[in-house]
């Protein structure tokens with residue numbers, strides 16, 4: 001006999017348990033970053049690599065938008081594109097991330113050229129874009145649900161970094177402020193969608209698998225940063241050298 005269908009509350013509880021076990025707030029690199037244990041060069045490496053994640057988010061959202069079957073769903077998802085790309089009057093998240101890299105002393109041209117990117121960052125981020133493009137709409141929506149856990153890590157990061165580093169200030173970290181309201185809004189929709197639309201246990205398992213996959217790719221990005229810039233500290237050929 002196949003496993004019974006989970007109630008929406010049970011499905012949500014299992015999603016939260018995945019975050020509690022494997023969201024990237026638990027990664028040693030984040031402990032170092034937020035605890036003030038990194039040099040400016042190591043913080044630059046983090047911001048430089050994460051630029052590629054930020055810059056790829058609108059591409060993955062646009063590919064999902066194209067597959068959504070109704071006006072209401074597309075309108076909801078379109079908001080994410082505006083959050084990241086801006087609307088021409090106010091800057092979006094990608095542009096705001098460059099405020100951070102600039103504040104850390106990196107030139108826009110170098111950051112956006114991706115010349116200094118770790119290969120593993122590229123592979124992990126591209127895997128996210130491909131997953132969203134190739135899997136079901138249900139799995140693609142579910143893979144965004146790491147945002148359930150991001151407000152807590154963002155608060156911890158901003159307060160920790162402001163306290164610990166004299167080379168960052170509130171203006172440098174301003175990227176994160178709008179995320180504290182955008183992420184819960186995104187999650188409310190995405191969580192409602194997956195609990196409503198996963199109608200079989202198999203679909204519910206696919207939702208859980210998508211969130212695990214997403215946690216893993218966030219984790220892998222930090223593994224790569226740790227290996228290249230903390231211990232043993234071996235940047236691959238061509239990668240940014242602080």
Ligand SMILES: O=C(O)c1cc(C(=O)O)c2c(n1)C(=O)C(=O)c1cc(C(=O)O)[nH]c1-2
Nearest residue numbers: 057093143144145146147150153154179218
């Ligand atoms: O600071 C973070 O730790 C963090 C995590 C995540 C996430 O969990 O994927 C996102 C963001 N930030 C973020 O700023 C963001 O715009 C974002 C979009 C998405 C997504 O999957 O669509 N995740 C995240």
